[in-house]
Amino acid sequence: MAITSPExxxxxxxxxxxxxxWISIALVWCIFITAIMPYWHFFGKQNPSQEYYRVxxxxxxxxxxxxxxxxxxxxxxxxxxxxxxxxxxxxxxSQFVWHPILKLKSGRTYRLHLSSTDMVHGFSVYPMNMNFMxxxxxxxxLTIQPDKAGEFFIICNEFCGGGHHTxxxxxxxx
Amino acid sequence: xxxxxVCPATGLKVHKPAELLIKINAVTAIVFILIGGxxxxxxxxxxxxxxxxxxxxxxxxxxxLHGIAMLVAWIIFFEAAILYFTSAVxxxxxxxxVKVAWLAYGLMLGGALMxxxxxxxxxxxxxxxxxxxxxxxxxYYLGVILFAVGAILVCCVFFGTLAVAxxxxxxxxxxxxxxxxxxxxxxxxxxxxxHGAIIFxxxxxxxxxxxxxxxxxxxxxxxxxxxxxxxQINVCAMVxxxxxIAAVTVGAKPVNQRVCRTAFVLYILFIDIAxxxxxxxxxxxxAAHKAWNTGYFMHLAVLASMIHALAVPSAIExxxxxxxxxQGYFEWLKKAPWGNPSFSAMVWSIAGFGFLGGITGVTFGxxxxxxxxxxxxxxxxxxxxxxxxxxxxxxxxxTYIVLPLIFRKEVAFPKLAKFQPHVFGVGIWxxxxxxxxxxxxxxxxxxxxxxxSDAAFSIPFDQTAMMALHxxxxxxxIAVIGGGMFVLVSVATLLIGKDIK
Amino acid sequence: MIEESKxxxxxxxxxxxxxxxxxxxxFLSAAITFIxxxxxxxxxxxxxxxxxxxxx
Ligand code: HEM
Ligand SMILES: [Cu+2]
Ligand SMILES: [Cu+2]
Numbered sequence: 161m162a163i164t165s166p167e168x169x170x171x172x173x174x175x176x177x178x179x180x181x182w183i184s185i186a187l188v189w190c191i192f193i194t195a196i197m198p199y200w201h202f203f204g205k206q207n208p209s210q211e212y213y214r215v216x217x218x219x220x221x222x223x224x225x226x227x228x229x230x231x232x233x234x235x236x237x238x239x240x241x242x243x244x245x246x247x248x249x250x251x252x253x254s255q256f257v258w259h260p261i262l263k264l265k266s267g268r269t270y271r272l273h274l275s276s277t278d279m280v281h282g283f284s285v286y287p288m289n290m291n292f293m294x295x296x297x298x299x300x301x302l303t304i305q306p307d308k309a310g311e312f313f314i315i316c317n318e319f320c321g322g323g324h325h326t327x328x329x330x331x332x333x334x
Numbered sequence: 335x336x337x338x339x340v341c342p343a344t345g346l347k348v349h350k351p352a353e354l355l356i357k358i359n360a361v362t363a364i365v366f367i368l369i370g371g372x373x374x375x376x377x378x379x380x381x382x383x384x385x386x387x388x389x390x391x392x393x394x395x396x397x398x399l400h401g402i403a404m405l406v407a408w409i410i411f412f413e414a415a416i417l418y419f420t421s422a423v424x425x426x427x428x429x430x431x432v433k434v435a436w437l438a439y440g441l442m443l444g445g446a447l448m449x450x451x452x453x454x455x456x457x458x459x460x461x462x463x464x465x466x467x468x469x470x471x472x473x474y475y476l477g478v479i480l481f482a483v484g485a486i487l488v489c490c491v492f493f494g495t496l497a498v499a500x501x502x503x504x505x506x507x508x509x510x511x512x513x514x515x516x517x518x519x520x521x522x523x524x525x526x527x528x529h530g531a532i533i534f535x536x537x538x539x540x541x542x543x544x545x546x547x548x549x550x551x552x553x554x555x556x557x558x559x560x561x562x563x564x565x566q567i568n569v570c571a572m573v574x575x576x577x578x579i580a581a582v583t584v585g586a587k588p589v590n591q592r593v594c595r596t597a598f599v600l601y602i603l604f605i606d607i608a609x610x611x612x613x614x615x616x617x618x619x620x621a622a623h624k625a626w627n628t629g630y631f632m633h634l635a636v637l638a639s640m641i642h643a644l645a646v647p648s649a650i651e652x653x654x655x656x657x658x659x660x661q662g663y664f665e666w667l668k669k670a671p672w673g674n675p676s677f678s679a680m681v682w683s684i685a686g687f688g689f690l691g692g693i694t695g696v697t698f699g700x701x702x703x704x705x706x707x708x709x710x711x712x713x714x715x716x717x718x719x720x721x722x723x724x725x726x727x728x729x730x731x732x733t734y735i736v737l738p739l740i741f742r743k744e745v746a747f748p749k750l751a752k753f754q755p756h757v758f759g760v761g762i763w764x765x766x767x768x769x770x771x772x773x774x775x776x777x778x779x780x781x782x783x784x785x786x787s788d789a790a791f792s793i794p795f796d797q798t799a800m801m802a803l804h805x806x807x808x809x810x811x812i813a814v815i816g817g818g819m820f821v822l823v824s825v826a827t828l829l830i831g832k833d834i835k
Numbered sequence: 836m837i838e839e840s841k842x843x844x845x846x847x848x849x850x851x852x853x854x855x856x857x858x859x860x861x862f863l864s865a866a867i868t869f870i871x872x873x874x875x876x877x878x879x880x881x882x883x884x885x886x887x888x889x890x891x
Contacts, residue, residue, distance in 0.1 A: 162510060162511040162512045162577035162578065162580070162581040162586070162587070162588050162649075163424050163510050163511075163512050163577075163578060163581050163582070164424075164510050165505045165506055165507050165508055165509065165510055166507065166508055166510070166511065166588075166591045167507075167591075168506075168507050168847075169845060169847065169848070169851070170507075170508065170591035170592060170595075170851065171591075171592050171847075171848040171850055171851040171854075172848065173590055173591060173592060175590050175592065175593055176589070176590070178648075179589065179590060179593055179644065179645075179648075182640075182641075182644045183593070183637075183640075183641060186637050186640035186641070187637060189640075190633040190634065190636055190637050190640075191633075193633060193636075193696065193700070194629045194633050196700065197625050197628070197629055197700060197701055197702075198625060198629075200700075200701070200702050201621055201625065201701070201702075204702060206702060206705065207621070207701065207702055208614060208615050208621070208624070208701055208702070208704070208705060209617075210620055210621050212617035212618055212883060213883060213884055213885060213886035213887070214883045214884065214885045214886060215885070215886035219886075220886075223889055226889075226890075226891045227889070227891055229891075230891040237790040237791060238790065239790060248889060250889075257790060274617075275617075278467060279465070279467055279468050280465040280467075280468070280550060280554070282708075282709045282778070284709065284710070284776060284778055286776050286793060286795075287775070287776060287796065288776075289706050289710070289774075289775065289776035290705050290706065291615060291705060291706070291707070291708040291709055291710065291776075292615045292705070292708075293554075293613075293615055293616045293617070293708075293709075295550050295551050295554065295616060295617055295618070296467060296550045297549055297550045297551060298550070298551050298616075298617040298618050298883070299617070299886045300616075300617035313791055313793045315776070315778050315781075315793065316778070317708075317709040317710065317778035317779060317780075317781070318465075318709055318780070319394065319460075319461050319463075319468075319780040320468065321459075321468065322390065322391055322394070322459065323788075324394070324780070324781070324782070325390060325781050325782040325783040325786070325788070325789070326783075326786070326788045326789040326790070327789070328786060328789040328790050328791045328793060329790075329791075330791060493857070496857065508851070508854070508855050509855070514854075517857050518860075521857070521860060521861045521864050522864065524861065524865075525861075525864055525865045525868050525869075528865070529873065549880070551880050552877060552880050555872075555873070555876040555877065555880065556873060556877075559868070559872060559873050563868070592850075595854050596854075599854060599860065602860050602861075602863070602864045603860075603863055603864055603867055604867065606864065606867070606868040606872065607867065607868060607871050607872045609872060610872060613876075618876075618879060618880045618883060619876060619879050619880075620879055623875055623876060623879055626871065627871060627872055
């Protein structure tokens, strides 16, 4: 019984064939799913980025403000819209808005810097459904190449305070 | 010797102070599932778009309380009862350090109440994850710390009892498998709670103003060493409970001790590093750290689950075939004691944990797939499969055994009890599946308003996903009814149940 | 009878002794988790380079 002590030499009890077969199948499957990860990493096209830097929320906020001022082309719903050239572009999560709104060109490569000026926020691109964390104290660099034109929304999907559900943003790809 | 009674049904010698502690911890757990269930109902009614019951501030407040009351209080108080049961009762032994066990209970209760009150008065609208820089009142963190210290003491009492049993030779040879599984849970618990202490003590000092800054990525790393590993305690405890229920309800014997114990050892060694899957799309960690900790060794823990997934059902099949249900492949399944709520809850638990929770969990733990799952409702659906359809159901099943065995009461409303696991199971499966379904459209978790009516952009969310929210709601309400039946049966048994002599 | 007593004398296999040693399992569990997950993770956070200056 499982609720009483086993026989003295339980280790010596032979494992039956069916059990051996099942464990072998399971083991092979586990090795397979383990191998998938490095395979995907080296041969797949989409991986979580490995590039990140230390930055204080205050400093990051200042960089984003300068970036916004330089490339600002308008405003939508009170949020500045920027039209930067390919290269380094910046977005910040701040209670409760993603700013600035980015105008990007399809087929060009950008280094998207993602961080927060206050709380931890969740960066969720809709309707593509790609999700990354915007963590204060860290600048997360995602190298992206938009391949579809259109409007993409950004939803905050990490609780960041009372107005969390109002936190949205936008990326426009032309 | 007057501290012991002999159980007429099993012949086990039961240490009375241990019995009292099992009772009080189990009852407290049930009080917390009642609180958490009430919150669940309000949350679900808010998530159904056509009802949208609560205002946003209360939604987040009650969501925080739901997490603490369910994931922390209900589960861990019940696990304390399980640890005392599998050590003192199954080993025929006295509980070591009864006073410490009471101190542990006091700390856990005090801590849980302190945290709950802080949440309810609006001092801790931070979710149970409380990621800095989001700050709660310092008493909230103190509550969590007190609870964790109490839980560590519970584990110490458990290990102490194992030592006493060995010293006083109340059992021979190795521990019973169920106790071994509980020991695995307790080992993981201590590693987990150590992470909790490492991160919550500085955070508490930060809330007091003693420390200026908590590093956000470091908090996330260590918090999940606590927050996720504690789910592994639940996995171990749940599997131990499967073996326990299978033994008590149909007399199932583990097919092979070596195989079953190896599976537990794999949990002990490798399951904690799976905490990594919470930070797969975080900055600060290399792909090597991510792939290593979600890769081969962690999959050895997955292998362990696959082993249990064969070992428990086959033990049940063999036991039932021995009882003469030998026709065809499936007579044993048909003739299984489905009317026994312990048994049916266990079957629901195995199926729910394995098919819904386990498969989705392993998938989402892959670095790249995590990009499309992280912080969406897929995750919420996944953990309601593991910790509710899995762990909670197995604990419900165990309750129906503990009521007659330890409380010595006949289960009240037996008809209601018979249907309870099925109602709860159908509800939770529906709810979890449709959570995952809408999550696959990118539906965010912890979100009050998916119509974005007050947001800068009112994002036109996918209509199919919005529809799925209504089906989710139906499932949630059925689950709440099933949970209510559980609380009703348990409380009625305690208050008006017939004594068993 | 002779066989019985022989069995009772037979030495417990090493693996069985290992599995019965709860303390050893605990230390291994703690060591693997802390080294592989926690300490390594903290080292990576600690070794993160500082963000370069961007001038516009
Ligand atoms: C009666 C059945 C239950 C229902 C209807 C229910 C419903 C919900 C809902 C609607 C949410 C909010 C999801 C979101 O918007 O992010 C939630 C979150 C959660 N539930 Fe449940 N739940 C139930 C039982 C349980 C149980 C038994 C547990 C634990 C043992 C549990 C653990 C959690 C946790 C940990 C969260 C996440 C809290 C957070 O995001 O901070 N639930 N539940
Ligand atoms: Cu946010
Ligand atoms: Cu947010």
